[in-house]
Amino acid sequence: MSAREAVERLLGVSVTGVRRSSGAVCLVTAEGRGVLVAKQGVGPGAADAEAAGLRWLGEHGDVPVPHVHAHDDEWVVMDHIPPTYPEATAAEAFGRGLARLHLRGAPSYGSPPPGGPADAWMGIAPMRNEPCPDWPSFYAAHRVLPYLRMCVDQGLYDADQATVFDRLCERLDELGGPPEPPSRLHGDAWSGNVHWAREGVWLIDPAAHGGHRETDLAMLRLFGTPLLEHILGAYEEAAKEFESPLADGWQDRVELHQVFPLLMHAAVFGGGYARQALQAARTTLG
Known part of the structure; x- marks a missing residue:
């Protein structure tokens, strides 16, 4: 599955642009969502682990972390932070x-x-x-x-x-x-x-x-x-x-x-x- 397909399926919005940033990380422009990061996991459990980790670390706002919009067992979609x-x-x-x-x-x-x-x-x-x-x-x-x-x-x-x-x-x-x-x-x-x-x-x-x-x-x-x-x-x-x-x-x-x-x-x-x-x-x- 491509980054475009993953974001459209997970968020239910149209993707208007995709450009590869580095490795398995893509910057995605999604309708109504601005610029997002779509990151493909490097192996089994990687996407689940990253999403859970970001949510846990960001629970109290002590240190800012990217907001996770959605994830599955292969992709994590989160905020892009310039x-x-x-x-x-x-x-x-x-x-x-x-x-x-x-x-x-x-x-x-x-x-x-x-x-x-x-x-x-x-x-x-x-x-x-x-x-x-x-x-x-x-x-x-x-x-x-x-x-x-x-x-x-x-x-x-x-x-x-x-x-x-x-x-x-x-x-x-x-x-x-x-x-x-x-x-x-x-x-x-x-x-x-x-x-x-x-x-x-x-x-x-x-x-x-x-x-x-x-x-x-x-x-x-x-x-x-x-x-x-x-x-x-x-x-x-x-x-x-x-x-x-x-x-x-x-x-x-x-x-x-x-x-x-x-x-x-x-x-x-x-x-x-x-x-x-x-x-x-x-x-x-x-």
Whole structure:
């Protein structure tokens, strides 16, 4: 089914124009609806997961996210948000909003958004959301070890290198900082999903789940989000105001939380990501 057919069927309106934006994402002009984004899921459950994630993240308006007009098992139709340039005031408002969003919480570590599938996606990589009793067991079982196995199967790590990640998982209780309740995470908050617009900073393309808030913060740092220090400074201040400050040493745990996205990128893209993931694990172990 084409983007035109999907939008016309889902919304019951005529499409007056379609142009491809990037990959499986199309900009669609729909009668009476203006410009919309029609996004085709990368695999089974992807459209359902994205729609559920956007609705969950946008439930309280803490951080703006695109409104989902409709979706099926293949397509999501949502608002198009025209981009603009980064600006310090918007960055600080985003940091405060992200702190509020995280503190909305989640039923458990690994819980999917309400109505979302357990088998979801992060970009083009499959991702399993399975409720777990604590962060160490969730991070090991569903964020580190599955992608480590994929990397080993591709010959990216030998047995000794794989053991580094095994040791990391064994020590997560010690390395992960003090326990805290699960947060409501975007889950893929790299700079490309932090969308600067006239109305402020929006979050797009979620891999939403219940997780550790330090994971979103580590993702912001991983690929160089603009005005990051403004974002993080405002986040820290807001978290203190909400009587839920970040735990001491959180900045020292950035690489721990980056192990997962780096392993995932290694499993999909190979090359330098495998080296970066191994270095992050070794640095965390000390």
